[in-house]
Amino acid sequence: METLEQIRDRIATRFPGAQVSIQLNPGAAAEHSLLIDSKLGREIALFLRDDEALQFDYCSNATGVDWLDKEIVDVKKTTVPDAAGGPAKVVEEKTKRTEPGYLEAVYHLYSMALKHGPVVIRMRTGNRSDNVTLPSLTPVWRSCDFQEREIFDLYGIVFEGHPDLRRLLMWDEFKDHPMRKDYVSPDDFEYEPTPHDAVLARAKAHYPAPAPVAGVADPGPGSTSPATKPAAQPEVKP
Amino acid sequence: MSDAPSTPSPAAQPLDESRRSSPSEGGNAPTPFPAAGNISDAEREELRRNGILLTSLEELYNWGRANSIWPLQFGLACCAIEMIAAATARFDIARFGAEIFRPSPRQADLMIVSGTVTKKMAPNVVRLWNQMPEPKYCIAMGACAISGGPFKQGYNVLKGIDRFIPVDIYIPGCPPRPEALLNGLIELQKKIQTEKVAGPQAAKHLRSDVQSEFPVPTYGEHDIIPTKNPDVWSPPSLPRKA
Ligand code: SF4
Numbered sequence: 279m280e281t282l283e284q285i286r287d288r289i290a291t292r293f294p295g296a297q298v299s300i301q302l303n304p305g306a307a308a309e310h311s312l313l314i315d316s317k318l319g320r321e322i323a324l325f326l327r328d329d330e331a332l333q334f335d336y337c338s339n340a341t342g343v344d345w346l347d348k349e350i351v352d353v354k355k356t357t358v359p360d361a362a363g364g365p366a367k368v369v370e371e372k373t374k375r376t377e378p379g380y381l382e383a384v385y386h387l388y389s390m391a392l393k394h395g396p397v398v399i400r401m402r403t404g405n406r407s408d409n410v411t412l413p414s415l416t417p418v419w420r421s422c423d424f425q426e427r428e429i430f431d432l433y434g435i436v437f438e439g440h441p442d443l444r445r446l447l448m449w450d451e452f453k454d455h456p457m458r459k460d461y462v463s464p465d466d467f468e469y470e471p472t473p474h475d476a477v478l479a480r481a482k483a484h485y486p487a488p489a490p491v492a493g494v495a496d497p498g499p500g501s502t503s504p505a506t507k508p509a510a511q512p513e514v515k516p
Numbered sequence: 517m518s519d520a521p522s523t524p525s526p527a528a529q530p531l532d533e534s535r536r537s538s539p540s541e542g543g544n545a546p547t548p549f550p551a552a553g554n555i556s557d558a559e560r561e562e563l564r565r566n567g568i569l570l571t572s573l574e575e576l577y578n579w580g581r582a583n584s585i586w587p588l589q590f591g592l593a594c595c596a597i598e599m600i601a602a603a604t605a606r607f608d609i610a611r612f613g614a615e616i617f618r619p620s621p622r623q624a625d626l627m628i629v630s631g632t633v634t635k636k637m638a639p640n641v642v643r644l645w646n647q648m649p650e651p652k653y654c655i656a657m658g659a660c661a662i663s664g665g666p667f668k669q670g671y672n673v674l675k676g677i678d679r680f681i682p683v684d685i686y687i688p689g690c691p692p693r694p695e696a697l698l699n700g701l702i703e704l705q706k707k708i709q710t711e712k713v714a715g716p717q718a719a720k721h722l723r724s725d726v727q728s729e730f731p732v733p734t735y736g737e738h739d740i741i742p743t744k745n746p747d748v749w750s751p752p753s754l755p756r757k758a
Binding site: 447448449452453454456463464466468469477484485 | 635663671672736739743744753
Protein backbone atom coordinates (compact mmCIF):
# COMPACT_ATOMS: atom_id res chain seq x y z
CA MET A 279 0.00 0.00 0.00
CA GLU A 280 1.10 3.55 -0.60
CA THR A 281 2.30 5.45 2.43
CA LEU A 282 0.16 8.16 3.93
CA GLU A 283 2.50 10.78 2.47
CA GLN A 284 2.01 9.37 -1.01
CA ILE A 285 -1.75 9.28 -0.59
CA ARG A 286 -1.72 12.83 0.69
CA ASP A 287 0.36 14.04 -2.26
CA ARG A 288 -1.85 12.26 -4.77
CA ILE A 289 -4.96 13.82 -3.20
CA ALA A 290 -3.24 17.21 -3.31
CA THR A 291 -2.48 16.87 -7.03
CA ARG A 292 -5.90 15.49 -7.84
CA PHE A 293 -7.72 18.23 -5.86
CA PRO A 294 -5.49 21.28 -6.09
CA GLY A 295 -7.54 23.48 -3.76
CA ALA A 296 -8.01 20.87 -1.02
CA GLN A 297 -6.40 21.11 2.41
CA VAL A 298 -4.95 17.71 3.24
CA SER A 299 -2.53 17.11 6.06
CA ILE A 300 -1.23 14.26 8.14
CA GLN A 301 -2.16 14.15 11.81
CA LEU A 302 0.55 12.34 13.71
CA ASN A 303 -0.37 9.93 16.45
CA PRO A 304 2.43 10.13 19.00
CA GLY A 305 1.27 7.00 20.82
CA ALA A 306 2.81 3.56 20.54
CA ALA A 307 0.28 2.52 17.91
CA ALA A 308 1.55 5.32 15.66
CA GLU A 309 -1.65 5.17 13.67
CA HIS A 310 -1.37 8.43 11.79
CA SER A 311 -4.35 9.83 10.01
CA LEU A 312 -5.23 12.08 7.10
CA LEU A 313 -7.06 15.27 7.92
CA ILE A 314 -9.06 16.06 4.81
CA ASP A 315 -10.87 19.15 3.70
CA SER A 316 -14.48 18.85 4.72
CA LYS A 317 -15.63 20.96 1.78
CA LEU A 318 -14.32 18.34 -0.64
CA GLY A 319 -14.90 15.44 1.75
CA ARG A 320 -17.28 13.52 -0.49
CA GLU A 321 -15.05 13.87 -3.56
CA ILE A 322 -11.92 12.81 -1.71
CA ALA A 323 -13.76 9.83 -0.25
CA LEU A 324 -14.90 8.79 -3.72
CA PHE A 325 -11.33 9.14 -4.93
CA LEU A 326 -10.08 6.90 -2.10
CA ARG A 327 -12.73 4.35 -2.93
CA ASP A 328 -12.36 4.31 -6.70
CA ASP A 329 -8.64 4.85 -7.24
CA GLU A 330 -7.04 1.79 -8.82
CA ALA A 331 -4.12 1.65 -6.41
CA LEU A 332 -6.13 2.30 -3.23
CA GLN A 333 -9.62 0.80 -3.65
CA PHE A 334 -10.78 1.49 -0.10
CA ASP A 335 -14.10 -0.23 -0.57
CA TYR A 336 -14.94 -0.79 3.11
CA CYS A 337 -15.43 1.65 5.95
CA SER A 338 -15.20 -0.44 9.09
CA ASN A 339 -15.79 2.24 11.65
CA ALA A 340 -16.90 5.83 11.93
CA THR A 341 -16.79 7.73 15.18
CA GLY A 342 -16.71 11.21 16.56
CA VAL A 343 -14.33 13.21 18.72
CA ASP A 344 -15.07 16.34 20.69
CA TRP A 345 -12.29 18.88 21.11
CA LEU A 346 -13.07 21.61 23.59
CA ASP A 347 -11.84 25.19 23.30
CA LYS A 348 -8.18 25.21 24.15
CA GLU A 349 -6.27 27.98 25.86
CA ILE A 350 -2.83 28.33 24.38
CA VAL A 351 -0.06 30.41 25.91
CA ASP A 352 2.39 31.75 23.35
CA VAL A 353 5.80 32.64 24.71
CA LYS A 354 7.76 35.15 22.69
CA LYS A 355 11.41 35.52 23.66
CA THR A 356 13.28 38.67 22.80
CA THR A 357 16.87 39.41 23.59
CA VAL A 358 17.39 42.88 24.97
CA PRO A 359 21.00 44.11 25.00
CA ASP A 360 21.95 45.50 28.35
CA ALA A 361 22.60 49.23 28.20
CA ALA A 362 25.30 49.01 30.87
CA GLY A 363 27.30 46.63 28.72
CA GLY A 364 26.49 43.46 30.71
CA PRO A 365 25.19 40.19 29.22
CA ALA A 366 22.07 40.53 27.13
CA LYS A 367 18.79 39.82 28.92
CA VAL A 368 16.11 37.50 27.58
CA VAL A 369 12.63 38.95 28.00
CA GLU A 370 9.69 36.57 27.80
CA GLU A 371 6.40 37.87 26.56
CA LYS A 372 3.38 35.65 27.20
CA THR A 373 0.20 36.01 25.22
CA LYS A 374 -2.91 33.93 25.77
CA ARG A 375 -5.23 33.00 22.98
CA THR A 376 -8.15 30.62 22.78
CA GLU A 377 -8.17 28.10 20.03
CA PRO A 378 -11.80 27.40 19.27
CA GLY A 379 -12.93 23.82 19.72
CA TYR A 380 -14.35 21.67 16.99
CA LEU A 381 -15.92 18.31 16.39
CA GLU A 382 -14.28 15.62 14.37
CA ALA A 383 -15.55 12.61 12.45
CA VAL A 384 -13.07 9.77 12.05
CA TYR A 385 -13.40 6.99 9.49
CA HIS A 386 -11.36 3.78 9.29
CA LEU A 387 -11.01 2.53 5.73
CA TYR A 388 -9.93 -0.88 4.47
CA SER A 389 -9.63 -2.39 1.06
CA MET A 390 -11.21 -5.80 0.71
CA ALA A 391 -10.12 -6.02 -2.92
CA LEU A 392 -6.45 -5.30 -2.30
CA LYS A 393 -6.38 -6.50 1.31
CA HIS A 394 -4.81 -3.46 2.86
CA GLY A 395 -5.64 -0.86 5.42
CA PRO A 396 -6.53 0.75 7.60
CA VAL A 397 -6.25 4.30 6.49
CA VAL A 398 -7.79 6.73 8.94
CA ILE A 399 -9.35 9.92 7.61
CA ARG A 400 -10.75 12.78 9.64
CA MET A 401 -12.94 15.76 8.92
CA ARG A 402 -13.41 18.75 11.20
CA THR A 403 -16.34 21.06 11.76
CA GLY A 404 -15.84 24.80 11.99
CA ASN A 405 -16.80 25.00 15.65
CA ARG A 406 -18.88 23.22 18.28
CA SER A 407 -22.04 25.29 18.15
CA ASP A 408 -23.45 26.59 14.87
CA ASN A 409 -21.05 25.35 12.22
CA VAL A 410 -21.30 21.61 12.76
CA THR A 411 -22.07 20.35 9.28
CA LEU A 412 -19.93 17.78 7.50
CA PRO A 413 -20.61 15.94 4.26
CA SER A 414 -22.07 12.50 4.84
CA LEU A 415 -19.97 9.62 3.55
CA THR A 416 -22.91 7.19 3.64
CA PRO A 417 -23.41 7.59 -0.13
CA VAL A 418 -19.80 6.46 -0.52
CA TRP A 419 -19.75 3.68 2.08
CA ARG A 420 -23.13 2.22 3.00
CA SER A 421 -21.76 0.97 6.33
CA CYS A 422 -21.53 4.55 7.61
CA ASP A 423 -25.31 4.86 7.82
CA PHE A 424 -25.96 3.91 11.46
CA GLN A 425 -22.56 5.09 12.62
CA GLU A 426 -23.14 8.57 11.29
CA ARG A 427 -26.57 8.58 12.90
CA GLU A 428 -24.90 7.64 16.16
CA ILE A 429 -22.36 10.46 15.76
CA PHE A 430 -25.23 12.83 15.05
CA ASP A 431 -27.03 11.59 18.14
CA LEU A 432 -24.15 11.65 20.59
CA TYR A 433 -21.91 14.45 19.25
CA GLY A 434 -24.29 16.60 17.29
CA ILE A 435 -22.46 16.61 13.95
CA VAL A 436 -24.96 17.16 11.14
CA PHE A 437 -24.16 15.02 8.11
CA GLU A 438 -25.27 16.69 4.93
CA GLY A 439 -26.54 14.23 2.35
CA HIS A 440 -27.27 11.44 4.82
CA PRO A 441 -30.33 9.52 3.60
CA ASP A 442 -31.99 9.23 7.02
CA LEU A 443 -30.41 11.40 9.67
CA ARG A 444 -32.35 10.72 12.85
CA ARG A 445 -31.24 10.02 16.38
CA LEU A 446 -30.22 6.41 16.79
CA LEU A 447 -29.89 5.70 20.50
CA MET A 448 -31.73 8.49 22.28
CA TRP A 449 -35.33 9.44 21.64
CA ASP A 450 -36.22 12.04 19.04
CA GLU A 451 -37.28 14.67 21.60
CA PHE A 452 -33.88 14.53 23.31
CA LYS A 453 -31.93 17.75 22.91
CA ASP A 454 -28.45 17.06 24.29
CA HIS A 455 -25.43 15.32 22.86
CA PRO A 456 -24.19 13.07 25.65
CA MET A 457 -20.73 12.31 24.31
CA ARG A 458 -19.74 15.96 24.27
CA LYS A 459 -17.27 16.72 27.00
CA ASP A 460 -19.38 19.51 28.47
CA TYR A 461 -22.53 17.39 28.70
CA VAL A 462 -24.17 17.43 32.13
CA SER A 463 -26.09 14.23 32.79
CA PRO A 464 -29.39 14.27 34.68
CA ASP A 465 -29.07 14.21 38.44
CA ASP A 466 -30.97 11.09 39.35
CA PHE A 467 -28.61 9.70 41.97
CA GLU A 468 -31.16 10.00 44.76
CA TYR A 469 -30.12 6.57 45.92
CA GLU A 470 -26.55 5.35 45.73
CA PRO A 471 -25.42 2.62 48.10
CA THR A 472 -21.70 3.28 47.66
CA PRO A 473 -21.21 6.75 46.21
CA HIS A 474 -17.77 8.15 45.61
CA ASP A 475 -16.10 11.07 43.89
CA ALA A 476 -18.42 13.13 41.75
CA VAL A 477 -21.37 10.86 42.48
CA LEU A 478 -20.82 11.30 46.21
CA ALA A 479 -21.03 15.06 45.78
CA ARG A 480 -24.25 14.66 43.85
CA ALA A 481 -25.73 12.10 46.23
CA LYS A 482 -25.04 14.37 49.21
CA ALA A 483 -27.21 17.06 47.71
CA HIS A 484 -30.17 14.73 48.03
CA TYR A 485 -29.71 14.04 51.73
CA PRO A 486 -29.55 16.46 54.63
CA ALA A 487 -26.28 16.46 56.49
CA PRO A 488 -26.71 14.67 59.83
CA ALA A 489 -26.04 16.54 63.03
CA PRO A 490 -22.41 16.05 64.12
CA VAL A 491 -21.99 13.56 66.96
CA ALA A 492 -20.32 15.24 69.92
CA GLY A 493 -16.95 13.86 70.91
CA VAL A 494 -16.54 11.64 67.89
CA ALA A 495 -14.11 12.79 65.28
CA ASP A 496 -15.32 12.25 61.77
CA PRO A 497 -13.22 9.34 60.54
CA GLY A 498 -13.90 10.31 56.98
CA PRO A 499 -15.77 8.53 54.27
CA GLY A 500 -15.33 4.82 53.92
CA SER A 501 -14.88 4.23 57.63
CA THR A 502 -16.80 1.36 59.13
CA SER A 503 -16.33 2.47 62.69
CA PRO A 504 -19.46 1.48 64.58
CA ALA A 505 -19.34 4.70 66.62
CA THR A 506 -20.53 6.80 63.73
CA LYS A 507 -22.87 4.28 62.21
CA PRO A 508 -26.49 5.29 62.34
CA ALA A 509 -28.12 3.60 65.28
CA ALA A 510 -31.17 2.43 63.43
CA GLN A 511 -30.51 1.10 60.00
CA PRO A 512 -32.75 2.97 57.63
CA GLU A 513 -34.99 1.08 55.36
CA VAL A 514 -33.11 -0.10 52.32
CA LYS A 515 -34.43 -1.29 49.03
CA PRO A 516 -34.99 -5.02 49.14
CA MET B 517 -55.03 -32.26 41.15
CA SER B 518 -56.97 -35.37 40.32
CA ASP B 519 -54.04 -37.71 40.63
CA ALA B 520 -52.71 -36.18 43.81
CA PRO B 521 -54.66 -38.41 46.21
CA SER B 522 -53.78 -41.65 44.46
CA THR B 523 -50.08 -40.95 44.12
CA PRO B 524 -48.57 -40.01 47.44
CA SER B 525 -45.48 -38.61 45.79
CA PRO B 526 -43.18 -36.43 47.79
CA ALA B 527 -43.48 -33.80 45.09
CA ALA B 528 -47.00 -33.07 46.15
CA GLN B 529 -45.94 -32.26 49.67
CA PRO B 530 -44.02 -29.01 49.46
CA LEU B 531 -47.20 -27.23 48.53
CA ASP B 532 -48.81 -28.09 51.83
CA GLU B 533 -45.61 -27.85 53.80
CA SER B 534 -44.65 -24.43 52.56
CA ARG B 535 -48.09 -23.12 53.08
CA ARG B 536 -48.09 -24.32 56.64
CA SER B 537 -44.65 -23.22 57.55
CA SER B 538 -44.64 -19.87 55.85
CA PRO B 539 -43.54 -17.25 58.35
CA SER B 540 -46.45 -14.96 57.61
CA GLU B 541 -48.79 -17.49 59.14
CA GLY B 542 -46.74 -17.10 62.30
CA GLY B 543 -46.72 -19.07 65.52
CA ASN B 544 -45.33 -22.47 66.31
CA ALA B 545 -48.65 -24.32 66.38
CA PRO B 546 -49.95 -24.50 62.84
CA THR B 547 -53.29 -22.79 62.51
CA PRO B 548 -55.90 -25.28 61.41
CA PHE B 549 -56.87 -24.87 57.84
CA PRO B 550 -60.27 -23.13 57.64
CA ALA B 551 -61.97 -25.83 55.63
CA ALA B 552 -60.50 -28.56 57.70
CA GLY B 553 -62.11 -27.57 60.95
CA ASN B 554 -59.94 -28.77 63.79
CA ILE B 555 -58.21 -31.46 61.84
CA SER B 556 -54.46 -31.33 62.30
CA ASP B 557 -51.95 -31.39 59.51
CA ALA B 558 -51.01 -34.98 60.20
CA GLU B 559 -54.61 -36.11 60.08
CA ARG B 560 -55.17 -34.20 56.90
CA GLU B 561 -52.12 -35.77 55.32
CA GLU B 562 -53.31 -39.19 56.44
CA LEU B 563 -56.67 -38.53 54.76
CA ARG B 564 -54.91 -37.40 51.61
CA ARG B 565 -52.95 -40.62 51.43
CA ASN B 566 -56.20 -42.49 51.63
CA GLY B 567 -57.70 -40.63 48.73
CA ILE B 568 -59.71 -37.99 50.57
CA LEU B 569 -58.70 -34.47 49.76
CA LEU B 570 -59.74 -31.65 52.01
CA THR B 571 -59.24 -28.22 50.62
CA SER B 572 -60.73 -24.80 50.47
CA LEU B 573 -61.58 -22.59 47.56
CA GLU B 574 -58.74 -20.29 48.54
CA GLU B 575 -56.18 -23.04 48.55
CA LEU B 576 -57.40 -24.48 45.28
CA TYR B 577 -57.50 -21.07 43.66
CA ASN B 578 -54.01 -20.16 44.77
CA TRP B 579 -52.67 -23.59 43.89
CA GLY B 580 -53.95 -23.21 40.37
CA ARG B 581 -52.62 -19.70 39.95
CA ALA B 582 -49.23 -20.42 41.45
CA ASN B 583 -48.63 -23.33 39.12
CA SER B 584 -49.59 -21.63 35.89
CA ILE B 585 -47.74 -18.32 35.96
CA TRP B 586 -47.39 -17.33 32.34
CA PRO B 587 -44.58 -14.85 31.83
CA LEU B 588 -44.62 -12.12 29.24
CA GLN B 589 -42.25 -12.96 26.42
CA PHE B 590 -39.80 -10.13 26.23
CA GLY B 591 -36.21 -9.58 27.19
CA LEU B 592 -34.16 -6.44 27.53
CA ALA B 593 -30.47 -7.32 27.74
CA CYS B 594 -27.98 -10.00 28.72
CA CYS B 595 -30.19 -11.21 31.59
CA ALA B 596 -32.75 -12.22 28.99
CA ILE B 597 -30.29 -14.82 27.71
CA GLU B 598 -30.34 -16.47 31.13
CA MET B 599 -34.14 -16.28 31.12
CA ILE B 600 -34.14 -18.04 27.75
CA ALA B 601 -31.77 -20.63 29.16
CA ALA B 602 -34.18 -21.18 32.04
CA ALA B 603 -36.82 -22.07 29.47
CA THR B 604 -34.67 -24.69 27.76
CA ALA B 605 -34.66 -28.39 28.58
CA ARG B 606 -31.60 -28.14 30.78
CA PHE B 607 -33.27 -25.91 33.39
CA ASP B 608 -36.85 -26.36 32.26
CA ILE B 609 -39.05 -23.67 33.72
CA ALA B 610 -41.95 -25.88 32.59
CA ARG B 611 -41.49 -27.88 35.79
CA PHE B 612 -43.03 -24.90 37.57
CA GLY B 613 -45.84 -24.31 35.12
CA ALA B 614 -44.31 -21.15 33.71
CA GLU B 615 -43.18 -22.41 30.33
CA ILE B 616 -45.83 -20.66 28.27
CA PHE B 617 -44.21 -17.34 27.49
CA ARG B 618 -47.02 -15.23 26.11
CA PRO B 619 -46.35 -12.86 23.24
CA SER B 620 -49.26 -10.66 24.30
CA PRO B 621 -49.44 -8.79 27.60
CA ARG B 622 -53.17 -9.51 27.69
CA GLN B 623 -52.44 -13.16 28.33
CA ALA B 624 -49.53 -12.80 30.71
CA ASP B 625 -49.47 -13.03 34.51
CA LEU B 626 -45.84 -12.27 35.13
CA MET B 627 -43.49 -9.64 33.83
CA ILE B 628 -39.86 -10.69 34.13
CA VAL B 629 -37.92 -7.48 33.69
CA SER B 630 -34.81 -9.23 32.49
CA GLY B 631 -32.11 -6.72 31.88
CA THR B 632 -31.15 -3.10 31.49
CA VAL B 633 -34.10 -0.73 31.29
CA THR B 634 -32.94 2.21 29.22
CA LYS B 635 -34.80 5.45 29.59
CA LYS B 636 -35.92 5.06 26.00
CA MET B 637 -37.43 1.68 26.86
CA ALA B 638 -38.90 2.59 30.26
CA PRO B 639 -42.20 4.08 28.99
CA ASN B 640 -42.77 0.99 26.89
CA VAL B 641 -42.16 -1.34 29.82
CA VAL B 642 -44.65 0.61 31.94
CA ARG B 643 -47.14 0.56 29.08
CA LEU B 644 -46.80 -3.21 28.78
CA TRP B 645 -47.34 -3.51 32.52
CA ASN B 646 -50.52 -1.44 32.23
CA GLN B 647 -51.76 -3.69 29.45
CA MET B 648 -51.41 -6.82 31.58
CA PRO B 649 -54.64 -7.74 33.35
CA GLU B 650 -54.74 -8.47 37.07
CA PRO B 651 -53.62 -10.63 38.76
CA LYS B 652 -50.12 -9.72 37.63
CA TYR B 653 -46.72 -9.97 39.19
CA CYS B 654 -43.35 -8.45 38.44
CA ILE B 655 -39.90 -9.96 38.86
CA ALA B 656 -36.91 -7.63 38.60
CA MET B 657 -34.19 -9.91 37.29
CA GLY B 658 -30.61 -8.82 37.64
CA ALA B 659 -28.73 -5.81 38.94
CA CYS B 660 -29.84 -3.61 36.04
CA ALA B 661 -33.55 -4.09 36.56
CA ILE B 662 -33.13 -3.62 40.31
CA SER B 663 -30.94 -0.53 40.38
CA GLY B 664 -29.33 0.20 37.03
CA GLY B 665 -26.53 -2.23 37.85
CA PRO B 666 -23.21 -1.59 36.13
CA PHE B 667 -24.83 1.26 34.21
CA LYS B 668 -26.20 3.03 37.29
CA GLN B 669 -24.18 6.14 36.62
CA GLY B 670 -25.15 6.29 32.97
CA TYR B 671 -27.24 9.10 31.59
CA ASN B 672 -29.50 6.78 29.65
CA VAL B 673 -30.35 3.98 32.08
CA LEU B 674 -33.30 3.85 34.43
CA LYS B 675 -32.04 3.27 37.97
CA GLY B 676 -34.39 0.42 38.74
CA ILE B 677 -37.75 -0.52 37.27
CA ASP B 678 -39.30 -0.14 40.74
CA ARG B 679 -39.22 3.60 40.17
CA PHE B 680 -42.30 3.14 38.01
CA ILE B 681 -43.99 -0.18 38.74
CA PRO B 682 -44.25 -2.27 41.91
CA VAL B 683 -41.88 -5.22 42.00
CA ASP B 684 -42.75 -8.46 43.80
CA ILE B 685 -39.47 -10.35 43.62
CA TYR B 686 -35.93 -9.04 43.23
CA ILE B 687 -33.33 -11.47 41.88
CA PRO B 688 -29.81 -10.13 42.35
CA GLY B 689 -26.95 -11.12 40.07
CA CYS B 690 -25.27 -10.00 36.92
CA PRO B 691 -26.74 -12.04 35.39
CA PRO B 692 -28.55 -14.31 37.85
CA ARG B 693 -28.13 -17.94 36.85
CA PRO B 694 -31.23 -19.77 35.59
CA GLU B 695 -31.40 -21.52 38.97
CA ALA B 696 -31.70 -18.10 40.60
CA LEU B 697 -34.57 -17.22 38.29
CA LEU B 698 -36.25 -20.51 39.17
CA ASN B 699 -35.71 -19.76 42.85
CA GLY B 700 -37.30 -16.38 42.34
CA LEU B 701 -40.22 -18.04 40.64
CA ILE B 702 -40.64 -20.45 43.56
CA GLU B 703 -40.58 -17.51 45.96
CA LEU B 704 -43.29 -15.88 43.88
CA GLN B 705 -45.32 -19.09 44.04
CA LYS B 706 -45.00 -19.07 47.81
CA LYS B 707 -46.17 -15.49 47.84
CA ILE B 708 -49.18 -16.33 45.69
CA GLN B 709 -50.07 -19.29 47.88
CA THR B 710 -50.36 -17.09 50.95
CA GLU B 711 -52.71 -14.64 49.31
CA LYS B 712 -56.22 -14.35 50.66
CA VAL B 713 -59.34 -14.36 48.53
CA ALA B 714 -61.44 -12.23 50.85
CA GLY B 715 -61.22 -9.78 53.68
CA PRO B 716 -59.05 -6.73 54.21
CA GLN B 717 -55.91 -8.75 53.51
CA ALA B 718 -57.22 -9.97 50.16
CA ALA B 719 -54.88 -10.15 47.20
CA LYS B 720 -54.51 -6.85 45.43
CA HIS B 721 -56.28 -7.95 42.28
CA LEU B 722 -59.40 -8.66 44.32
CA ARG B 723 -59.53 -5.21 45.86
CA SER B 724 -60.76 -2.11 44.14
CA ASP B 725 -58.63 0.29 46.19
CA VAL B 726 -55.32 -0.90 44.78
CA GLN B 727 -53.93 0.74 41.71
CA SER B 728 -53.11 -1.57 38.85
CA GLU B 729 -52.14 0.90 36.12
CA PHE B 730 -49.36 3.40 36.51
CA PRO B 731 -48.58 6.66 34.72
CA VAL B 732 -46.36 6.20 31.71
CA PRO B 733 -43.40 8.60 31.68
CA THR B 734 -42.91 10.75 28.62
CA TYR B 735 -39.78 11.62 26.69
CA GLY B 736 -38.40 14.98 27.73
CA GLU B 737 -35.66 17.14 26.31
CA HIS B 738 -33.04 16.03 28.83
CA ASP B 739 -34.57 13.09 30.68
CA ILE B 740 -37.79 11.16 30.92
CA ILE B 741 -40.58 13.05 32.70
CA PRO B 742 -41.12 12.29 35.49
CA THR B 743 -37.93 10.50 36.46
CA LYS B 744 -39.77 8.44 39.04
CA ASN B 745 -43.26 7.79 40.32
CA PRO B 746 -43.33 9.04 43.92
CA ASP B 747 -46.39 6.89 44.66
CA VAL B 748 -44.37 3.79 43.94
CA TRP B 749 -40.83 4.66 44.90
CA SER B 750 -39.05 7.12 47.09
CA PRO B 751 -35.36 7.05 47.90
CA PRO B 752 -34.45 5.56 51.26
CA SER B 753 -33.53 8.26 53.73
CA LEU B 754 -29.94 7.29 54.26
CA PRO B 755 -28.21 9.63 56.65
CA ARG B 756 -24.89 10.59 55.13
CA LYS B 757 -21.81 12.11 56.59
CA ALA B 758 -21.56 15.75 55.70
S1 SF4 C 1 -27.61 -7.28 35.38
FE1 SF4 C 1 -25.73 -7.78 34.26
S2 SF4 C 1 -26.32 -9.52 32.95
FE2 SF4 C 1 -28.22 -8.52 33.62
S3 SF4 C 1 -28.74 -7.06 32.03
FE3 SF4 C 1 -27.53 -5.97 33.56
S4 SF4 C 1 -25.42 -6.10 32.81
FE4 SF4 C 1 -26.61 -7.65 31.72
